Amino acid sequence: MAASAPRIVVAGGHSAGHIEPTMNFADAVRRLRPDAEITALGTVRGLDTTLIPARGYPLELIPPVPLQRRLNRALLRTPVALRDSVRAAAAVLDRTRAEVVVGFGGYVAMPAYIAARRRGVPFVVHEANARPGVANRVAARLTHHVFTASAAVRLPHGVPVGIPLRPAIAGLDRAALRAEARARFGLDPDGVVLLVTGGSQGARAINDAVSAAAGELRVAGVQVLHVAGPQNTVDVPAGEPPYVAVPYVEDMQYAYAAADFVVCRSGAMTCAELSAVGLPAVYVPLPLRGGEQRLNAVPVETAGGALIVANEDFDPAWIRTRLLPVLADPAALARMAAAAATTGAQDAGITMARRVLALLDDDRRAA
Incomplete structure (x- = not known):
């Protein structure tokens, strides 16, 4: 029975x-x-x-x-x-x-x-x-x-x-979905893509810093997929390479498949998802409760799969001096992606x- x-x-x-x-x-x-x-x-x-x-x-x-x-x-x-x-x-x-x-x-x-x-x-x-x-x-x-x-x-x-x-995240093959994902967001099939997200509601500090650095990112040839949050707007003039701003993404597996690197908060779910799919990131912890969010990203940083920057230090100058050199180095991106994956489940x-x-x-x- x-x-x-x-x-x-x-x-x-x-x-x-x-x-x-x-x-x-x-x-x-x-x-x-x-x-x-x-x-x-x-x-x-x-x-x-x-x-x-x-x-x-x-x-x-x-x-x-x-x-x-x-x-x-x-x-x-x-x-x-x-x-x-x-x-x-x-x-x-x-x-x-x-x-x-x-x-x-x-x-x-x-x-x-x-x-x-x-x-x-x-x-x-x-x-x-x-x-x-x-x-x-x-x-x-x-x-x-x-x-x-x-x-x-x-x-x-x-x-x-x-x-x-979710199975769509846990079982994601980023390489296999890459072309479809980039076409979905209007991104070029080749070149580095930076995904920017502040979580389901967005993050103003992240939005402001990255959008202010849009010109330098374009000069460096970096495409941007910016998930600003449903209550936020990001005003970046049209140009090449694409800087695509959207309020929300329902199926995040496509955003992850399109990306080579991520700028985000370090909530537990975000860290778990990025590690599971092998995406390196700059984590900008939410500056609340004594910096608790930072602790979620420390294992990934220790493994070599992430950078951590304080909310008050994340600005266009930091993006120019610390992030752009990483995005311009394919070998560094590959090393960080492999390191991030070692911390995922x-x-x-x-x-x-x-x-x-x-x-x-x-x-x-x-x-």
């Missing part, structure tokens, strides 16, 4: 950086077990109601619990908010008859972990960032099932597997899905 469908609740809401690996993991489970019943926890405060239903998964909303890092009034109100959110999460576990909870951090993770523990449901933690968040730091001490983006992430019981990625989603399904099977046999 065939085994009954796995019943899994995933918790990784609020930001795209939490939601994307959560949904990629869910997709990986579905590839292994198409019958899996997967429910996502989320809140109304972030991107949950936009991104999760679009991926085809049921969404259950619970009250958000932002965990404060400093002693303030919001922190003093946390126990009450957490109690209400845990009750709501427990009700979801009961309704779905969840057999395992898989959390990726964010506003819904801590309530999900506590509810699972109270219900005797095993839970799994995944930490994508080099500096773990509060929810995952606490939860990692309460379960032996902990996965991390890399060995540099310090958590109890942590097993490095990488970050779950293409199969994190399937690896983690197999581990979670095995945990579920073991728990069923023990019942």
